[in-house]
Amino acid sequence: xxxxxxxxxxxxxxxxxxxxxxxxxxxxxxxxxxxxxxxxxxxxxxxxxxxxxxxxxxxxxxxxxxxxxxxxxxxxxxxxxxxxxxxxxxxxxxxxxxxxxxxxxxxxxxxxxxxxxxxxxxxxxxxxxxxxxxxxxxxxxxxxxxxxxxxxxxxxxxxxxxxxxxxxxxxxxxxxxxxxxxxxxxxxxxxxxxxxx
Amino acid sequence: xxxxxxxxxxxxxxxxxxxxxxxxxxxxxxxxxxxxxxxxxxxxxxxxxxxxxxxxxxxxxxxxxxxxxxxxxxxxxxxxxxxxxxxxxxxxxxxxxxxxxxxxxxxxxxxxxxxxxxxxxxxxxxxxxxxxxxxxxxxxxxxxxxxxxxxxxxxxxxxxxxxxxxxxxxxxxxxxxxxxxxxxxxxxxxxxxxxxx
DNA sequence: TCGTCCAATATGAACAGTCGTCTTGCTCTT
DNA sequence: AAGAGCAAGACGACTGTTCATATTGGACGA
Numbered sequence: 001x002x003x004x005x006x007x008x009x010x011x012x013x014x015x016x017x018x019x020x021x022x023x024x025x026x027x028x029x030x031x032x033x034x035x036x037x038x039x040x041x042x043x044x045x046x047x048x049x050x051x052x053x054x055x056x057x058x059x060x061x062x063x064x065x066x067x068x069x070x071x072x073x074x075x076x077x078x079x080x081x082x083x084x085x086x087x088x089x090x091x092x093x094x095x096x097x098x099x100x101x102x103x104x105x106x107x108x109x110x111x112x113x114x115x116x117x118x119x120x121x122x123x124x125x126x127x128x129x130x131x132x133x134x135x136x137x138x139x140x141x142x143x144x145x146x147x148x149x150x151x152x153x154x155x156x157x158x159x160x161x162x163x164x165x166x167x168x169x170x171x172x173x174x175x176x177x178x179x180x181x182x183x184x185x186x187x188x189x190x191x192x193x194x195x196x197x
Numbered sequence: 198x199x200x201x202x203x204x205x206x207x208x209x210x211x212x213x214x215x216x217x218x219x220x221x222x223x224x225x226x227x228x229x230x231x232x233x234x235x236x237x238x239x240x241x242x243x244x245x246x247x248x249x250x251x252x253x254x255x256x257x258x259x260x261x262x263x264x265x266x267x268x269x270x271x272x273x274x275x276x277x278x279x280x281x282x283x284x285x286x287x288x289x290x291x292x293x294x295x296x297x298x299x300x301x302x303x304x305x306x307x308x309x310x311x312x313x314x315x316x317x318x319x320x321x322x323x324x325x326x327x328x329x330x331x332x333x334x335x336x337x338x339x340x341x342x343x344x345x346x347x348x349x350x351x352x353x354x355x356x357x358x359x360x361x362x363x364x365x366x367x368x369x370x371x372x373x374x375x376x377x378x379x380x381x382x383x384x385x386x387x388x389x390x391x392x393x394x
Numbered sequence: 395t396c397g398t399c400c401a402a403t404a405t406g407a408a409c410a411g412t413c414g415t416c417t418t419g420c421t422c423t424t
Numbered sequence: 425a426a427g428a429g430c431a432a433g434a435c436g437a438c439t440g441t442t443c444a445t446a447t448t449g450g451a452c453g454a
Binding site for chain 1: 217218219221222294295296299300301303304305306307308309314317318321322344345346349350352353355356357358359360361362363364366367368369372373375376377379380384385
Binding site: 203234235236237238241 | 430431432
């Protein structure tokens with residue numbers, strides 16, 4: 001078969017539609033049309049809309065540049081900052097719309113599809129592990145003090161970012177991102193000791 | 198007049214359905230049935246599904262206990278902690294499902310309905326102002342040091358909480374909440390000076 | 395090199411059901 | 425009797441899904 005790419009066309013179109021319209025508002029018909037294939041064809045490649053969404057989430061996760069978080073040739077805090085700067089710039093490009101597909105699905109369908117919730121959780125888990133890795137490096141180099149627990153803080157960073165995405169969309173502004181960067185990098189993740197008042 | 202309560206019945210049912218199923222997945226028929234009124238009656242009271250959702254958001258905002266954040270008889274940091282503990286307990290009750298209606302709508306429909314986005318933004322704005330008030334008090338009493346900008350930090354707290362809700366739903370666990378509390382109250386909001394390493 | 399055939403894939407019409415919305419006529423209150 | 429408020433069902437458009445048919449690429453025999 002020559003057109004191995006048709007499945008890919010569908011998945012790519014689905015990433016876009018799910019991302020911009022959400023799970024329920026994105027129709028199979030929309031996705032098929034965006035992919036340039038007839039509606040019925042989608043079901044040759046995917047058992048259901050849910051099954052398609054699972055593949056979409058997998059693919060989306062691979063575009064999150066988690067690799068750069070473990071690049072030891074860059075200082076840990078710089079890695080972290082650049083990572084979130086990349087994500088912020090992506091949002092700014094779209095005029096503070098769309099947000100993160102994992103987060104969107106987490107809010108919309110996590111309660112109603114066990115399969116999708118599993119994939120969302122998996123995506124978040126990989127992400128927080130990558131963040132924790134960079135944080136661990138930062139603790140080791142002394143860039144942040146040793147009272148910071150990498151795993152806990154990774155989950156917090158991930159949460160904070162996901163929330164900032166929602167806030168940024170609601171206000172159509174970069175303010176929540178600015179708040180994220182200053183709170184995280186100027187206060188939360190700093191070297192030095194703390195003394196009681 | 199018992200009639201007067203029918204509109205309220207519809208709104209209350211709508212809050213529940215929108216909260217548990219999301220905007221698109223919650224149907225007018227579901228809402229009407231949950232309210233115990235025929236489907237057609239909904240349109241006697243509301244111009245459209247969107248108009249109903251606007252009223253729902255308004256009502257939901259009033260249940261967020263923003264008042265307690267400005268209760269000066271309680272220490273500012275205690276106020277903040279209790280506020281988020283209340284929200285956390287609410288989530289725990291529902292087995293880490295549902296999340297926050299404002300955040301859910303922010304992720305699902307903020308990009309596609311200007312009216313709803315406005316209301317969501319309004320809700321977040323009121324909330325962050327209430328948080329900022331408590332933070333301002335905390336700075337004044339010296340419970341957090343004066344380098345903390347109340348407005349910026351309020352937005353960050355709000356974002357972090359909303360993200361924690363999504364993460365908690367995806368993992369069906371309290372871990373993101375724990376991460377929130379320890380990162381915020383043990384690291385971000387602490388009194389005392391910071392010294393370079 | 396060609397012709398034949400098969401299994402895999404592609405298709406689009408049709409399915410039963412649901413969506414948000416609107417119209418029509420009825421039931422009450424005054 | 426006049427009026428407003430309400431309910432019931434119908435509206436067309438759309439949903440995710442199915443299926444019988446059409447089309448196809450490559451394998452194989454000659």
